[in-house]
Amino acid sequence: MRWAALGAVAVLLALPVVPGLLPSYAVTVFTFTFFYAYLAQAWNVLGGYAGQLSAGHAAFVGVGAYTSAMLALEAGLSPWLGMFVGGALAAGLGAVIGFLGFRFGLRGFYFVLLTVAFAEVCRIVALNTEAVGGALGLYITFTGNPAQFQFRDARAYYYVALGFMLAGTALAALMERRRFGIYLAAIREDEGAAEAAGVPTFRYKLLAMVVSSFLTGVGGTFYAFYLFSLQPNSVFGIPLSVEIIVRTVVGGGGTVLGPVVGSFILSPLAELSRFYFAEAGWSGAHLVVYGVLLVVVVLFFPQGAVPGLRRLAGRRAG
Amino acid sequence: MAGGGRPAEVRLPEAGALIDATLIGQGLLNGVLFGGVYSLMAVGLTLIFGVMRVINFAHGDMMVWGMYLAWLLATRLGLDPYLSFVLCAGALFALGVLVQRGLVDPIVDAPHEMQILLMLGVALVLENSALLAFGPEPQRVRSSLALATLWLGPLFIDVARLVTFLVAALLAGALSLFLFRTDLGRAMRAAADNIDGARIIGVDVRRVYMAAFGIGAACVGAAGALTSPFLPFTPALGLSASVTSFNIVIIGGMGSLPGAFVGGLLVSVAESLGAVFLSSSLKELVSFSLLILILLLRPAGLFGRRLA
Amino acid sequence: MSAPLLAVRGLGKRFGGLQAVRDLSFTVAEGEMVGLIGPNGAGKTTVFALLSGFLRPDTGEIRFRGRAIAGLPPHRVNALGLARTFQIVRPFPRLSVLRNVTVGALARHPDPVAAQRRAAAILEEVGLAGKGDQPAASLTLAERKRLELARALATEPVLLLLDEVMAGLTPAETERIVALVRAINGRGISVVLIEHVMRAVMSLSSRLVVLNHGERIAEGRPEAVASDPRVIEAYLGEPRADDAAPA
Numbered sequence: 002m003r004w005a006a007l008g009a010v011a012v013l014l015a016l017p018v019v020p021g022l023l024p025s026y027a028v029t030v031f032t033f034t035f036f037y038a039y040l041a042q043a044w045n046v047l048g049g050y051a052g053q054l055s056a057g058h059a060a061f062v063g064v065g066a067y068t069s070a071m072l073a074l075e076a077g078l079s080p081w082l083g084m085f086v087g088g089a090l091a092a093g094l095g096a097v098i099g100f101l102g103f104r105f106g107l108r109g110f111y112f113v114l115l116t117v118a119f120a121e122v123c124r125i126v127a128l129n130t131e132a133v134g135g136a137l138g139l140y141i142t143f144t145g146n147p148a149q150f151q152f153r154d155a156r157a158y159y160y161v162a163l164g165f166m167l168a169g170t171a172l173a174a175l176m177e178r179r180r181f182g183i184y185l186a187a188i189r190e191d192e193g194a195a196e197a198a199g200v201p202t203f204r205y206k207l208l209a210m211v212v213s214s215f216l217t218g219v220g221g222t223f224y225a226f227y228l229f230s231l232q233p234n235s236v237f238g239i240p241l242s243v244e245i246i247v248r249t250v251v252g253g254g255g256t257v258l259g260p261v262v263g264s265f266i267l268s269p270l271a272e273l274s275r276f277y278f279a280e281a282g283w284s285g286a287h288l289v290v291y292g293v294l295l296v297v298v299v300l301f302f303p304q305g306a307v308p309g310l311r312r313l314a315g316r317r318a319g
Numbered sequence: 320m321a322g323g324g325r326p327a328e329v330r331l332p333e334a335g336a337l338i339d340a341t342l343i344g345q346g347l348l349n350g351v352l353f354g355g356v357y358s359l360m361a362v363g364l365t366l367i368f369g370v371m372r373v374i375n376f377a378h379g380d381m382m383v384w385g386m387y388l389a390w391l392l393a394t395r396l397g398l399d400p401y402l403s404f405v406l407c408a409g410a411l412f413a414l415g416v417l418v419q420r421g422l423v424d425p426i427v428d429a430p431h432e433m434q435i436l437l438m439l440g441v442a443l444v445l446e447n448s449a450l451l452a453f454g455p456e457p458q459r460v461r462s463s464l465a466l467a468t469l470w471l472g473p474l475f476i477d478v479a480r481l482v483t484f485l486v487a488a489l490l491a492g493a494l495s496l497f498l499f500r501t502d503l504g505r506a507m508r509a510a511a512d513n514i515d516g517a518r519i520i521g522v523d524v525r526r527v528y529m530a531a532f533g534i535g536a537a538c539v540g541a542a543g544a545l546t547s548p549f550l551p552f553t554p555a556l557g558l559s560a561s562v563t564s565f566n567i568v569i570i571g572g573m574g575s576l577p578g579a580f581v582g583g584l585l586v587s588v589a590e591s592l593g594a595v596f597l598s599s600s601l602k603e604l605v606s607f608s609l610l611i612l613i614l615l616l617r618p619a620g621l622f623g624r625r626l627a
Numbered sequence: 628m629s630a631p632l633l634a635v636r637g638l639g640k641r642f643g644g645l646q647a648v649r650d651l652s653f654t655v656a657e658g659e660m661v662g663l664i665g666p667n668g669a670g671k672t673t674v675f676a677l678l679s680g681f682l683r684p685d686t687g688e689i690r691f692r693g694r695a696i697a698g699l700p701p702h703r704v705n706a707l708g709l710a711r712t713f714q715i716v717r718p719f720p721r722l723s724v725l726r727n728v729t730v731g732a733l734a735r736h737p738d739p740v741a742a743q744r745r746a747a748a749i750l751e752e753v754g755l756a757g758k759g760d761q762p763a764a765s766l767t768l769a770e771r772k773r774l775e776l777a778r779a780l781a782t783e784p785v786l787l788l789l790d791e792v793m794a795g796l797t798p799a800e801t802e803r804i805v806a807l808v809r810a811i812n813g814r815g816i817s818v819v820l821i822e823h824v825m826r827a828v829m830s831l832s833s834r835l836v837v838l839n840h841g842e843r844i845a846e847g848r849p850e851a852v853a854s855d856p857r858v859i860e861a862y863l864g865e866p867r868a869d870d871a872a873p874a
Contacts, residue, residue: 109432118610121603129600180737183730183733194717197679198705284455286447288447292444293440293444299426303433304721
């Protein structure tokens with residue numbers, strides 16, 4: 002355990018120095034890894050801690066991304082502020098979905114379908130709304146102005162993404178020890194027993210949804226201003242939700258480091274695949290690996306990589 | 320729409336009304352004909368759920384594999400999909416049994432979340448291995464029936480669709496006969512009704528689970544092969560086929576066979592009529608909105624929850 | 628004379644064609660320990676579900692500390708000081724034993740450190756102090772029963788509903804839990820006990836309420852109830868002594 006902690010500290014200290022030493026391609030891979038770790042961390046609040054599987058988190062990324070992009074394009078509002086407007090709108094959507102889903106008692110598969118349906122409705126609405134670019138989507142012209150969340154040096158995005166990941170992880174660590182996190186874990190384990198032990202389950206599930214969708218929506222701004230273009234099918238699509246879920250589950254849902262570990266396992270794979278496999282005509286290869294990993298994790302490490310690693314470390318120490 | 324308070328004016332020009340009647344008639348007909356396939360897909364999904372309480376998230380991807388198998392058999396061996404669908408169903412039966420024995424069985428008693436994630440993994444593997452194997456370009460299988468049409472007054476019937484409908488209906492009928500007239504079928508219904516009770520009366524639950532998953536996959540595999548002559552397909556079709564199947568079984572009631580059958584026809588007709596009046600993307604909007612409403616207001620669906 | 632702690636009047640609950648509880652009335656006084664007994668399927672667990680907010684009664688009234696609580700959600704009922712255990716124990720399996728109890732303690736101590744301290748003290752009391760770090764799933768049945776009790780106790784109830792906390796235990800384990808329940812009652816916490824271990828329920832309860840087919844067929848001091856012909860008949864008609872009331 003001590004070695005694991007030391008390792009983590011070493012990695013943490015190395016991360017800020019790394020971009021100076023690496024080729025730009027590796028910087029991109031790290032940037033995506035951090036960003037997906039952040040999104041996975043946001044999903045973890047609802048899906049990992051509270052055990053409510055949402056397969057529609059892309060909707061929150063999309064709402065956040067479109068909001069800050071539109072505010073920047075139409076009103077000249079800095080994305081640094083628009084980011085929070087986007088987060089708030091995403092949280093509003095999350096509150097609506099959560100209120101309906103939890104009030105009507107939807108669980109498991111039914112909740113999954115509800116979140117998918119809402120995300121798909123968002124996608125179709127965006128596709129058909131000319132004011133936000135319709136099927137073509139939105140394009141952000143590059144100005145390189147840091148006040149507009151734009152940087153000439155790709156390493157700046159690396160640091161911003163790193164900041165997102167660290168902030169998200171710190172938040173999870175804080176949450177886990179407080180009443181909020183303990184209650185969410187109790188709800189995940191047995192909702193009825195949690196009620197009997199005095200947990201207001203509806204309120205806490207709704208709160209988990211709002212926190213999770215807010216954080217995800219804030220992340221949408223990074224998505225928009227790192228990629229400079231938004232298409233409804235990619236930013237609201239089910240595949241993006243799946244990317245987020247797989248990282249959390251593989252790393253370990255309901256643990257502080259799970260989403261980070263999951264992203265470090267899967268994001269480089271996805272990026273490699275995007276760069277190399279796609280050229281070789283193997284464009285689905287990394288998703289096959291995702292699928293296999295998901296199956297393996299569910300069957301053999303149902304709590305994900307982090308508790309597994311911890312057990313291993315414990316065995317070595319003991 | 321509610322809330323306006325102003326009575327809507329209905330005044331259609333005569334000629335428009337005539338055209339509309341034909342269009343609507345054609346839409347209805349197309350909807351019913353395609354509904355057979357939807358019913359078969361949904362029957363497969365609801366059978367698996369009814370017996371095992373497991374949602375097959377890979378359902379649509381299994382359908383797509385049925386389509387590609389039909390395509391392979393047609394291009395390599397020159398088999399018409401209206402013959403090869405039997406082989407496709409057989410192959411998917413084997414796949415279903417494998418998935419059940421190797422993957423689902425070890426966690427059949429685990430929390431539902433685990434099964435959902437597992438099947439999501441299976442869906443990812445099936446969809447993307449199809450992408451690796453066959454690429455993203457749309458395919459279509461040539462059938463000898465493809466170009467024939469019948470005329471019914473002003474309405475036309477695509478013979479391929481008609482045959483597909485008849486075969487799908489036949490298969491669904493055969494499945495109900497199987498469930499009601501054979502020992503294994505009765506055991507499956509008993510397991511769906513009450514798994515502990517079924518165990519007590521000596522039902523071999525593992526065999527029943529295997530049969531349910533196999534037959535469920537075979538249904539959707541056959542549905543894939545049977546639509547391959549007129550529905551162009553890509554690996555990405557699997558997701559929307561899954562969502563459509565979920566839609567139907569939720570509307571019909573999870574685990575209800577008549578619900579799946581009627582729900583399939585209902586959704587198909589609604590989509591087909593929707594296509595007459597709405598753009599295709601708005602049509603999707605309607606079906607997802609419908610799904611949300613049904614989830615909230617009547618999650619048990621129209622036909623309750625029993626596999627009757 | 629002060630009002631009773633719990634007053635149930637005319638309680639009724641129907642599931643489809645089955646009248647699970649019919650026109651049931653009884654009271655529990657402050658500090659009292661009442662046994663709720665009856666043959667298989669008599670509706671005892673349903674009564675607990677109604678009292679604790681897991682089911683909404685069709686008819687009747689439940690007053691707890693002077694407040695009407697029928698139809699309140701379980702966590703609200705709990706906040707008022709009424710806690711329950713489950714007949715089939717429901718620990719949070721992957722959380723540690725200490726965490727399990729901390730969840731209950733958080734109801735009164737929002738600060739997690741204080742709650743955890745409280746939880747540790749309760750684990751001590753129920754004899755699980757050494758198991759605090761283990762996941763709840765690793766406990767034996769006897770330990771899980773005590774964990775179930777500890778978690779309910781951690782919410783600091785005034786009235787505790789215990790649903791078969793002795794079922795399935797060895798005589799030695801039963802002795803320990805009888806002593807524990809007696810100690811809890813000794814601290815002034817009122818208890819309603821569903822129990823099939825007759826010796827235990829007879830020795831613990833100051834009063835018994837007997838249910839059959841959802842109706843109260845007898846009530847009174849244990850010795851008097853045990854010789855009541857209606858009670859004997861109800862039990863003889865149903866010799867198996869395990870409860871399978873609809874949850």
